[in-house]
Amino acid sequence: MKDTLVESQIFENIDFVENPQYEKVINDIISQQYSVVEDFFSKEEVHALRQSLLEKHEEDRFKKAAIGNRVNEVIVKSIRGDVILWIDETKANAAEQLFFNKINSLVNYLNKTCFLGILHKEFHYALYPKGTFYKRHLDTFQNDDRRKLSFVCYLNDEDWQPENGGELVLYLDENGNEVPKSIYPFPGRVVIFESQIIEHEVKPVETERLSITGWLKTR
Numbered sequence: 771m772k773d774t775l776v777e778s779q780i781f782e783n784i785d786f787v788e789n790p791q792y793e794k795v796i797n798d799i800i801s802q803q804y805s806v807v808e809d810f811f812s813k814e815e816v817h818a819l820r821q822s823l824l825e826k827h828e829e830d831r832f833k834k835a836a837i838g839n840r841v842n843e844v845i846v847k848s849i850r851g852d853v854i855l856w857i858d859e860t861k862a863n864a865a866e867q868l869f870f871n872k873i874n875s876l877v878n879y880l881n882k883t884c885f886l887g888i889l890h891k892e893f894h895y896a897l898y899p900k901g902t903f904y905k906r907h908l909d910t911f912q913n914d915d916r917r918k919l920s921f922v923c924y925l926n927d928e929d930w931q932p933e934n935g936g937e938l939v940l941y942l943d944e945n946g947n948e949v950p951k952s953i954y955p956f957p958g959r960v961v962i963f964e965s966q967i968i969e970h971e972v973k974p975v976e977t978e979r980l981s982i983t984g985w986l987k988t989r
């Protein structure tokens with residue numbers, strides 16, 4: 771009995787393989803409250819997820835995005851103009867399963883190394899039609915502090931150009947000064963940031979802009 775316990779403890783430690791990409795995310799978030807990861811998803815994965823998004827959009831399953839939480843939502847087009855579809859992990863298609871495999875692996879890593887206590891997650895597809903935007907906001911709602919980390923992954927075409935607009939602007943605090951940081955929605959790129967701290971906006975888009983947005987939550 772004693773042996774088994776020791777053995778399982780050893781295996782638990784052997785099991786842990788340091789992941790340089792995840793380590794960078796953690797160090798970035800600790801030092802600057804956000805992280806940008808290039809090629810978090812491969813070209814093939816982005817392609818499959820984009821196809822999945824477009825198919826579901828064709829089927830008319832997207833809804834106008836609201837502000838407020840899922841129980842208490844209002845649609846205000848002067849604040850945000852995207853359309854969204856929540857992704858159900860229990861009904862995930864092949865592309866979405868690959869997506870969740872990566873997310874779950876990141877979450878397990880964060881929970882093992884950072885004691886963040888991420889217990890829940892929620893993700894939706896988002897499509898910003900030409901001319902739409904999402905005004906400056908914080909991803910946490912009144913009386914709801916469960917969202918810890920915001921996660922955005924871009925599913926645009928390979929030939930996405932900065933002229934297409936739609937950059938994500940993070941409003942960072944550097945020694946009491948506000949510093950805007952623009953991040954273009956290049957395919958495969960992932961942005962992770964502290965939901966309760968970083969205000970941000972999506973600038974108006976000139977061409978359709980595709981993404982998956984989600985939150986890692988404590989409860």
Ligand SMILES: O=C(O)CCC(=O)C(=O)O
Nearest residue numbers: 904909922938972981983
């Ligand atoms: O798509 C983005 O870059 C950010 C979206 C966003 O801020 C949100 O959905 O809350």
Ligand SMILES: [Fe+2]
Nearest residue numbers: 907908909970
């Ligand atoms: Fe947001």
